[in-house]
Amino acid sequence: xxxxxxxxxxxxxxxxxxxxxxxxxxxxxxxxxxxxxxxxxxxxxxxxxxxxxxxxxxxxxxxxxxxxxxxxxxxxxxxxxxxxxxxxxxxxxxxxxxxxxxxxxxxxxxxxxxxxxxxxxxxxxxxxxxxxxxxxxxxxxxxxxxxxxxxxxxxxxxxxxxxxxxxxxxxxxxxxxxxxxxxxxxxxxxxxxxxxxxxxxxxxxxxxxxxxxxxxxxxxxxxxxxxxxx
Numbered sequence: 676x677x678x679x680x681x682x683x684x685x686x687x688x689x690x691x692x693x694x695x696x697x698x699x700x701x702x703x704x705x706x707x708x709x710x711x712x713x714x715x716x717x718x719x720x721x722x723x724x725x726x727x728x729x730x731x732x733x734x735x736x737x738x739x740x741x742x743x744x745x746x747x748x749x750x751x752x753x754x755x756x757x758x759x760x761x762x763x764x765x766x767x768x769x770x771x772x773x774x775x776x777x778x779x780x781x782x783x784x785x786x787x788x789x790x791x792x793x794x795x796x797x798x799x800x801x802x803x804x805x806x807x808x809x810x811x812x813x814x815x816x817x818x819x820x821x822x823x824x825x826x827x828x829x830x831x832x833x834x835x836x837x838x839x840x841x842x843x844x845x846x847x848x849x850x851x852x853x854x855x856x857x858x859x860x861x862x863x864x865x866x867x868x869x870x871x872x873x874x875x876x877x878x879x880x881x882x883x884x885x886x887x888x889x890x891x892x893x894x895x896x897x898x899x900x901x902x903x904x905x
Contacts, residue, residue, distance in 0.1 A: 820851030
C-alpha cells in the first residue's frame, strides 16, 4: 500500500545541507501497524511527513497503492492528504481561538460539508473519546491529555485509511494514554494502516505493533529484505 524506494530527503539549515533521509526503502502493507523508533534527528518525523504528503522527496520514488505520487503537483497532494490520511501531531496543532468541536471538524471545511454535518460528526467522535463535555471549550482551555484526544478526533474525522502519529503517547498521563492505546487498537481491528513514531516502543503499544523499525541517521534498521525492493 505504501512503498518508498531509495528515497533521499535533503534540506538546508543555514549554510549546512542536512540529509534527513538517506537512500531509504520501505513497504507498509494495508492494515499493518508499524512503529518507528529512534532518537531526535534520526529521521522519524521526516519519514512520516513524506508518507503523509506533507513534504516532498529530494530523490527516489514513492507509491501509494498503484499510484506513484513522487512528482504529483501540490493540489493533488493536498487532495490525498484530505481523503486518505489522518495526522496526530506531537504538538497537537490545535487552533487556540476555535472550540474543541470546531478544531475536530476543520479537515471537513475544504470539502464543502455543512456546519450541521461537521458538528454532528465531530460530536460523535468526541463522545467516543469521552470529551463531549469539552466540545464548546476553546482549545487552549483543555488539559494536555484533552488536547491529545481532540487531536486524535480531528485525525479521524474524515475516516482515513492511513493514520500517521508522531509521538502519540508523549506528555500525557497514564489514564489518557490508556484511552489512546484503546483507540489505536480499535483502529487496527477496523483494518486501518497505522504508522507511529516514538523514541522507543511504548510498552502499552507492544502487543498492537506488527513491526518496529529503528531509524538511525536517515536510514531504517530491521526492514525485511522483501520490503526493500531494488
